[in-house]
Amino acid sequence: MAQSLRLMFSSGVALGLGVAALPAMAQEQPEQPAMQRVEVTGSSIKRIAAEGALPVTTVTAEAIRASGVTSMADLVQRMSTVQGSTGESASVGGQTFGFSGISIHNVGETRTLVLLNGKRLAQFGGQTLTGFAAGFDLNSIPLSAIDRVELLTDGASALYGADAIAGVVNFITKRDRTDADITVGYSHPKDGARERRFSLTKGFGSLDEDGWNVMLTFGHDERTKLTSGSRSFANTGERTFSANGKQYRIQQFSASPIPANVLNDRGELISPALRTSGSCPTKTFRVTQPYTIDGENFVDDYCGYDFVKDLEIFPERKRDSLMLSGTTKAFGQELYADVLLSQTKQSSRIAPVPGQVSIDAGTALHNQYLVPLGITGDTVAFYRLFDLGQRTSNDIAQFASAVFGSRGSFAGWDYDASYNFSKSKVRGDISGYPGALAVSNLTSSGLLDPFVGPGQQSAAAQQAISATAYNGYWDGGVSELNSVALTGSRSLMQLAGGAMMLGVGVNFNREEFSSKPSLFAQGALADPVAGTLCGGAAGLECDQRFGDAASSLPYTAKRNSKGVFAELVMPVIKNLELGAAARYDHYSDFGSALTGKASFKWSPTTNFLVRGSVGNGFHAPTVPQVNAALQSFGVTSENYTCSPELQQVAAANGALCRPGSAQYDQLAGGNQTLKPEKSRQATLGFRYEPFRALSLGADIWTVAIRDTFGQLSEQVVFANPLQFPNSWGSQVDIATGRNYLAFKADNQNLGKSYATGIDWDITGRYRTPWGALTSQLNISQMLREKGQLEQNGEYFSAIANFAELGTVTFRNRGTWRNTLKTGNFSTTLSANFKSGYRDQETLVDVLDAGGNVTGQEEVRYKVKSFATFDLQTVWTPNATWSVTAGVLNLADKEPPFVPSTSGANRGQQFGYDDRYYDARGRTAYINASYRF
CATH class of the missing domain: 2.40.170.20 (TonB-dependent receptor, beta-barrel domain)
Known part of the structure; x- marks a missing residue:
């Protein structure tokens, strides 16, 4: 016993x-x-x-x-x-x-x-x-x-x-x-x-x-x-539920669908497909978001992409x-x-890659799709490159x-x-990701049409889209431990x-x-598929991954x-x-x-x-x-709309707010005073x-x-952006050249x-x-x-x-x-x-x-x-x-x-x-x- x-x-x-x-x-x-x-x-x-x-x-x-x-x-x-x-x-x-x-x-x-x-x-x-x-x-x-x-x-x-x-x-x-x-x-x-x-x-x-x-x-x-x-509980981003004696709806979506959404001349996010047909395309649902800036009322009315349907959970x-x-x-x-x-x-x-492309006034795409909607200036299209297939890690x-x-x-x-x-x-390793410049060049050439549905690109465009796909090593790392140890125990005395x-x-x-990020992840390639380095005597522009500002830095x-x-x-x-x-x-x-x-x-x-x-x-x-340099670090976990305070912070950083309800780029780095x-x-x-x-x-x-x-929690900082002036920076979107506000999540x-x-x-x-x-x-x-x-x-x-x-x-x-x-x-x-x-x-x-x-x-x-x-x-x-x-x-x-x-x-x-x-x-x- x-x-x-x-x-x-x-x-x-x-x-x-x-x-x-x-x-x-x-x-x-x-x-x-x-x-x-x-x-x-x-x-x-x-x-x-x-x-x-x-x-x-x-x-x-x-x-x-x-x-x-x-x-x-x-x-x-x-x-x-x-x-x-x-x-x-x-x-x-x-x-x-x-x-x-x-x-x-x-x-x-x-x-x-x-x-x-x-x-x-x-x-x-x-x-x-x-x-x-x-x-x-x-x-x-x-x-x-x-x-x-x-x-x-x-x-x-x-x-x-x-x-x-x-x-x-x-x-x-x-x-x-x-x-x-x-x-x-x-x-x-x-x-x-x-x-x-x-x-x-x-x-x-x-x-x-x-x-x-x-x-x-x-x-x-x-x-x-x-x-x-x-799984019925996980198969869509649009759900209704009951609470507090009421019926509610919540939508989880991306503002980058196929066909694309665009910004009108007032800066509102709209869907040309919704405006012309009266309904949202397949795999999307309608999103309406009213807001006020400097006393003026705006309404984003667009089609959100239901990316939840494309996930392998x-x-x-x-x-x-x-x-x-x-x-x-x-x-x-x-x-x-x-x-x-x-x-x-x-x-x-996960779902095919989303991103932004510029649509300049006077181009064939602008004249065909946007002028009839009253959009006269240069704008940005929020697009999902669906024909490239799912993003795979x-x-x-x-x-x-x-x-x-x-x-x-x-x-x-x-x-x-x-x-x-x-x-x-x-x-x-990744697949299903193109370079942002490659997609931008396809759009500006008129070959890629972001305003048509899945599978509706021309044969030449589809071939060109496939040629932009990067398949290979993206990022990684190595951790090592060497240890020598000696332990001993013995009886000292009787108590x-x-x-x-x-x-x-x-x-x-x-x-x-x-x-050990790849050259593509470092933003050091002009052509990620061919492996061509940027810069040099030719002064080639550096490309980054379409949809996110990726510029990781290698270090040991x-x-x-x-x-x-x-x-x-x-x-x-x-x-x-x-x-x-x-x-x-x-x-x-x-x-x-x-x-x-x-x-x-x-x-x-x-x-x-x-x-x-x-x-x-x-x-x-x-x-x-302790030792990592400040660098790009993904995006925020939640979407945020541009409040007046956030607009003020963006202006102070020489940057723009993201249109509509969107995720923001993140920055992070080591801290040697930690x-x-x-x-x-x-x-x-x-x-x-x-x-x-x-x-x-x-x-x-x-x-x-x-x-x-x-x-610092992104929820706390975005709720009170003026209280945390050191938690902000900016990132340039390679595809559009726009400098957007970024959240700094440093240690x-x-x-x-x-x-x-x-x-x-x-x-x-x-x-x-x-x-x-x-x-x-x-x-x-x-x-x-x-x-x-x-x-x-x-x-x-x-x-x-x-x-x-x-x-x-x-x-x-x-x-x-x-x-x-x-x-x-x-x-x-x-x-x-x-x-x-x-x-x-x-x-x-x-x-x-x-x-x-x-x-x-x-x-x-x-x-x-x-x-x-x-x-x-x-x-x-x-x-x-x-x-x-x-x-x-x-x-x-x-x-x-x-x-x-x-x-x-x-x-x-x-x-x-x-x-x-x-x-x-x-x-x-x-x-x-x-x-x-």
Whole structure:
């Protein structure tokens, strides 16, 4: 019983997924052999795992196999303590290169440290200069190689250094096995996103009997695309909904359709096709926007393009991974090596490219289409080059890691010495994009007609359009980490409660990041298709990508760091253990930091434990956040109309407002005065088992961070443009020569943030006439969260509130899992739930009973709570075969309607929020494993 209690207390029972191995006390166990000392996540000291005092969640390989998840990204998304992580669907319209991260308690992906077998890994090679994706890409970890996942929901910067403010996730791979495992699987959602997978694991040699062991794991999986048209909740940008006793309409669109919209002589955006035919063309709908400038009334009346119809809301993907681990005994020590190679290929497609072209007065196009509408001067057409086909991003993310080391005992010390190299390389290819000058030349020559519909260009024009298409490398990056580390632990002296333990360590790291935009992305080509450089003796004009001002700059930046730490564990009396840790880090580019942690564990009885910790943390900015030059950085997430204040800001910058409702270009860059984030965090929890069939526990945690990294919110700046004079710049549109206002989203230390919550779990067991029933409930509850968007500014909260912070923190998130074991079958019914929230204030049309627009209102829609049910059965007829079959989202529950469209790390999907809800719907799956 005492041993079982220690096991329960160390693992936190079955937190997160609710699928970890049950505490040993729930079962009749034969006498156990003596437990070996191991290193547990959250401590540098080798000790019996059951003695740990920090909240560590353990998810085993068997539990992962039974859960039905097919990737590490899916696994962490199901953990109740994980919120705010980026998923693969964010690549739809966003340059994420397929990145999937993990954020504990929504404190941040960049503040959550990911380890592989306790070793650091290189950050994602596709990270941006603002810090997005500056974490580890979970797609690089092969699910089939994992023995267990340990998740520490307590800041551990004193042991691990920067990035561990929110917590630590340690993926531990299989070792010292001689059996083989072949697994095949298939997942079947409706109409797309179907997966096939295969994995092989084989061990050779026994470490105890042969003195060596080699483990080899290979995994391959493929997924098909899922189009927006396959889901009724995601298939259009024009939606009606009810709220507040009224009927509303919201339109998500682009002002660049086919045929084109134009500006009239008053600067109003109109549709020639609408004016001449009385209706909007296919894939568009009518948009009417009245506004006032300097007391004069204007009306934009045009056709908005429904780009939502063209999206693939779940990307096509292929992944391959190879994990090789070797261990041998030599001179009484263990020499080991771990090598991981992985590659993820992903393709995502969105609507054909939009952009602007100039239409000069007196040209054939002007005379034919615009003069009859009363347009007499030069103007600009807002056009979509539909005949070029969908824009496609083909991304390849490669990861390589090699660790070589020695561990064992020497002179009374348990030690681990290692060298670690890891590298993340990302390449993004594009197709369906032309150069802006190439399109402008086609229009001015009269060959391209932007006022005809899809497929109505002349044969010569179609051939010329196809010749402008750029297909090839666009952008990418490489991130490398070289690290040398030495840790050791030993017993110092006997105290009343046991041996005092000391752990020490030292590490040396070298980080390097290189941004590698193509010459096209740099704006350094006169002819992107031919690869002709601009400038030179001929003075050729530089072209850029049609539709956006792309002029990324290549750069390489390096950083050296070193750290030293010490940890003490002191069992001062029989039932009370105290711990302390301290760490010193020095960075070559911005200085030093000292962090520390104190902890305790008190066990007044054999079935009750209280534990807690307090410490401070430190998070260094990424190399790009410090060193990148100011450059183009995409566009704003929302459309904005030109208010009088925005017009004033544009004039002050010698620029123009964008016509109609439009996205604005963004600028961003590094900041060499950026200070590191500093944190204070604490936890307090208990574990209690009143009797054999019931165990429960809770941990309350809090994190306070100052000098947080970030950018001023575009929503805040556009709402008060005159208050932020340093947040503006300008960008010249190459196709039209017009200098438009641009939003500057540069890196800053924004202020402070605070977060507090409770992680609950309860496990009950009951033996029924049909078998053993286990019920596990895990809930992560947020009590407080608030943050500033500027130094000394107002505090905002994201708890049940999608507004200023650009994200949502669910007040309650959890899983209720019920498993019945009967003979060779284990059947589980799970409920996964998230509480509701208030959506961002959104301007919508008000409809009367006949569906006619009567006005507009700002509405804050209440998004409903959301729950899905999963059913799965594991059949194990013998020690050789295992078959898992099940259905995820059993009732085929659709994501709740969400009218807003903006938000950090969000794709172009509309009608639901792809960050929080899965569009795949009901998914049947089967996995079969053969062991020999």
